[in-house]
Amino acid sequence: MFLNGLIDEVWSLIQKAGSVIYSVLHKTPLEYNTSFSRMFNASVFLKLENMQKTGSFKSRGAFFKIYSHLDEARKRGVVAASSGNHAQGVAFAASALGVKATIVMPETAPIFKINATRSYGAEVVLYGRVYDDACQKALEIMRETGAMFVHPFNDKEVIAGQGTIGLEIASQLPDVEVVVVPIGGGGLISGIGVALKKHKPGVKIVGVEPEVAAKYYESRRVGQRLVIEPKLSLADGVVTKTIGDLTWEIMNQVVDDVVKVSEDSIAQAIYLLLERSKVLAEGAGALPLAAMLEGHFNNTGKKTVLVVSGGNIDLTMLYRVVIRGLATSGRISIVRLVVPDAPGQLYRVLEVLYKYRCNIIDVKHDRFNPIIPIGHAVVDLVFEAPSGDIVRELIKEFKEMGYRVE
């Protein structure tokens, strides 16, 4: 079916991985989702990798890699670089297999991911701004100590470990038609793509990247692997400068389409996964739903799997995403007023909210901000209103009281 032996080699490794990883790792659920199926007029299923050990699929590839070289790993330890989930995956797999792990993480990695990595017993070294900087440092440690390097994506055994998700989808939903997968360095989509194309060549594999880190999208457009300067994204797990040469070769054979999505859509997707299906996804894990929200591909009537690749989201980030989602969906209102800095003004404002039976969630009063005209203060209000009409009434009243409303 494929032109080169690489795909067949990865396929045979995937089958091997499928026979060894379940001694330690879970087969994750594939759940039909009524709400998204209605919303998109398709049969939508969620592959819940947020329920995998360590909260993401990454422990699959890490486990199979270390397991495949166990003697060497036990002798010299392993070293890896990661912005978060791969770090936890390697730390977990190493400890499950009795191997010492050193993990280099970028200084921008979320603190809770750093702590989780340490909690699995790995030694954590913080270095650089993005994954690629940390990777250079990890290679240096490898050269100095002789530890085995566990690449997060550009490695056949790691790709094969991630490919076990494809095996599971094939057995859980044999007539699957479309599978939507986040892309970081491309290991996840390469593994899933190979497994599912072997199962059913007609299955459509769609990759998703954030607009601010669209390395595969841009590379595919020009027909060669590019190195980009990514910006920070809510989907921090997929922010890399480039995809691998190995994953590039595999992806060009198994990925049918790639799309990029905005940060707003990623936030909306995290919110909807939580609200509609009680699924906690991190930004990267929400990319497939974000792509559906932006209507990037036609899957009307099709059996579609969205790979929710991880659920390791920082709770302060989640708080902000939820507040924003509630505001976008009209469930809460956020209003900023500029009021005279005089006694009783805040009381008058709150009286109006009370009159309209609004439930206050948060109030901030600031008179020191340099952008505020002297003699004024800013009042930021977050509240639940009984209806959108009431919010409009209330804003009209604030304006009639002489307040500037934003």
Ligand SMILES: Cc1ncc(COP(=O)(O)O)c(C=O)c1O
């Ligand atoms: C939650 C999550 N989803 C997707 C990805 C992308 O995986 P890959 O780098 O194999 O493309 C990552 C990478 O770390 C991740 O952490």
